[in-house]
Amino acid sequence: MTSLSKLYPWQTQVWQHLNQDAQRMPHALLLHGRSGIGKYDFARNFSQALLCVDKNDQGFSCGHCSSCNWFNDDSHPDFRLLSPEQEVEAEDEVVSTKKTKKKTQISVAQIRDLASFLSLSSHRSGGLRIVLIHPAEALNLASANALLKMLEEPSDGVVFILVSHQIQRLLPTIISRCQKISMPIPDEAQSMAWLEEQGVVNAKQQLAYLEGSPIKVFAEQSQFNQLSEVWRLLAMASKLEPHIAAPALIANSVESGIIALQKWIYDLLAMRLGQHNRYHLAQADVLKVLAEKVNLDRLFVLQKKCNELRKLALHPLNHELQMESLLLEYTRAFSAK
Ligand SMILES: [Zn+2]
Known part of the structure; x- marks a missing residue:
């Protein structure tokens, strides 16, 4: 068993x-x-x-x-x-x-x-x-x-x-x-105790990212390492290169890539509005800096596009191009023009 x-x-x-x-x-x-x-x-x-x-x-x-x-x-x-x-x-x-x-x-x-x-x-x-x-x-x-x-x-x-x-x-x-x-x-203490028993490292961060589900944390541990790369790329803001970053975001599935972007945007907005970051516990400093310079209107437009695209994520369109276009909008949210 x-x-x-x-x-x-x-x-x-x-x-x-x-x-x-x-x-x-x-x-x-x-x-x-x-x-x-x-x-x-x-x-x-x-x-x-x-x-x-x-x-x-x-x-x-x-x-x-x-x-x-x-x-x-x-x-x-x-x-x-x-x-x-x-x-x-x-x-x-x-x-x-x-x-x-x-x-x-x-x-x-x-x-x-x-x-x-x-x-x-x-x-x-x-x-x-x-x-x-x-x-x-x-x-x-x-x-x-x-x-x-x-x-x-x-x-x-x-x-x-x-x-x-x-x-x-x-x-x-x-x-x-x-x-x-x-x-x-499960409450947080139960989740943490169970994850520790399973030998999961960084359990607290992963639990925050996966909205308190210890079972998802356990099942998606390997993907979490990949997410560090995604966050490193998103932290580049206007310097991010969409054609390089897109494959990393959709490495598991286009849906998980869009979710990663949605959660990142959620935390950017939260910090801009003076609230706590919810999903990225270890990236608070980076997010804070980005939140100060992001163009809010453009971020809202991007958020809306992510929501729309997530509904379509099951469709057989060109996923890499879709993600590239989202990421291009993302870089624009940080550009001065
Ligand atoms: Zn039996």
């Missing part, structure tokens, strides 16, 4: 709460809360434990029975995971390639495929079958309505577990069919 598949310390109570009622398991659970707090890992652990034939008295799976082995091999016959697979239609088919299409929706076909799974009995007498849906807001109207029918007429021994970062995007009729579980958010 990797450290990431264990229960996070801030989830102990909710785990106990759910296990107290293990005999009266509802047909559908909705685990909701902000992104990056370990809801999906929790849902997987809970699913494995529900299927395990030899779980311990705290309700944890044994990790070595046949059921656990199947689960860990992603081949459990009584478990289905539904995640987005439908491809976004590109506006222009000519430039679209498989590589650039991103999966954002859970399709109605995926839900309909569940019908045969739900009509079978479990592979173990008296056992459960579990459908995990992640993230539930990826259901579109058609697939949500198809799921609703299944929730309204629950098959015996089937548990639906929905995981959602944005519960407000779910159909109210779906929400009302589920037992809602508000997933706990």
Whole structure:
């Protein structure tokens, strides 16, 4: 078991709460809360434990029975995971390639495929079958309505577990069919303690940059080193060369590049307005100097463009050129003219 598949310390109570009622398991659970707090890992652990034939008295799976082995091999016959697979239609088919299409929706076909799974009995007498849906807001109207029918007429021994970062995007009729579980958010001390246990260095800085999500910090440690290079480039302000800086910003993805720029702009504005920098704890001095000379109007225009472009980040356009043009605007925000 990797450290990431264990229960996070801030989830102990909710785990106990759910296990107290293990005999009266509802047909559908909705685990909701902000992104990056370990809801999906929790849902997987809970699913494995529900299927395990030899779980311990705290309700944890044994990790070595046949059921656990199947689960860990992603081949459990009584478990289905539904995640987005439908491809976004590109506006222009000519430039679209498989590589650039991103999966954002859970399709109605995926839900309909569940019908045969739900009509079978479990592979173990008296056992459960579990459908995990992640993230539930990826259901579109058609697939949500198809799921609703299944929730309204629950098959015996089937548990639906929905995981959602944005519960407000779910159909109210779906929400009302589920037992809602508000997933706990780790406070800073819990996050720091856990990250230290994982041996993460510079945890405080990374936690600030990733908006308090210890799990994102753990998962994106290697990218954080790359960010130092991005910040070094952005600190050059008007002397930054867009064609050199653009590849560094989009090294991971164009979206993470735009996010890096958005967070940098956010802190520049914050400091200009006499507030604290929120994301870049170690760059306060640099940001302060830049904040004093930046042209606010141009920075606002750039901020708006970043927001617009982020929405389009899934589209198969020329990402490097887009980033270069943003960075060109960035340098202009510091030029005297
Ligand atoms: Zn087991």
